[in-house]
Amino acid sequence: MSYLEYRFLVRPLQPASDMLMAELGELGFESFVETDNGVLAYVQTDQSPHETDIDSLFVAQHPDFEISWSFTKVEQQNWNAEWEKNFHPISVGNRCRIRAPFHPHENVEFDIVIEPKMSFGTGHHETTRMMLQLLLDENMAGKKVLDMGSGTGVLAILTEMMGADNIMAVDIDVWCFENARENVERNQCKKIQVVQGDAHVLGNEKYDLIIANINRNILLKDIPIYASCLKKAGDLFLSGFYLNDLDMISAKCGEFNLKLEKKIVENDWVAVKYVH
Structure with a gap:
């Protein structure tokens, strides 16, 4: 099984990114990673939508938002590496750390494990x-x-x-x-x-x-x-x-x-x- 990684550049980031992820979920996209300038979205290759389906999304046609996108193929053996590469732990001060399940535990007061999907x-x-x-x-x-x-x-x-x-x-x-x-x-x-x-x-x-x-x-x-x-x-x-x-x-x-x-x-x- 292989995946496609769609890289969306979004302006402004919010609320356009939230709206985009919601609509892409309806098209069969399984996972998302928020980036500094948009969203990475992942879908199985055999489930990938036609480009006209993406271009016709409400958020893509909205005059207040600017959205561009491209995609590349991610082989199954690299899937976890791609996810891990783009999802980094977040520390809030020295008391709280938010990480994915695949990140190692660190000794902080509040260690929160989140898998965002x-x-x-x-x-x-x-x-x-x-x-x-x-x-x-x-x-x-x-x-x-x-x-x-x-x-x-x-x-x-x-x-x-x-x-x-x-x-x-x-x-x-x-x-x-x-x-x-x-x-x-x-x-x-x-x-x-x-x-x-x-x-x-x-x-x-x-x-x-x-x-x-x-x-x-x-x-x-x-x-x-x-x-x-x-x-x-x-x-x-x-x-x-x-x-x-x-x-x-x-x-x-x-x-x-x-x-x-x-x-x-x-x-x-x-x-x-x-x-x-």
């Missing part, structure tokens, strides 16, 4: 990395946590490792839902419930901390729901948008008495903490 959230993207930084600065002991748009489940997994007692991880995409469940089990987490859906599945539950690393438009739509689900002294961590969008996000949060307390910026992406 078709899900977002390996720590390679600025938004995930900054959200991890925000979490590492918090005391999670006994907290009830909601992770919206959980992707691989990496943020939810870290909160359990840090002492959170009750965690719900929610993602609308079925492949993210399934992948998060696998990663929760892979990291031997016992306090995370993984749910497929959007903000409407939350009901009347109240949380000490809500995490949402999604895109700007979804955040603006769902901030009222997040606010209603926060306990009185709860915190809201948001990312997935650019620094230029921060005033808009803060204005919406302000409508619900949520005040900006902290922000991290990396390559024009921002992650923020709001408090009641």
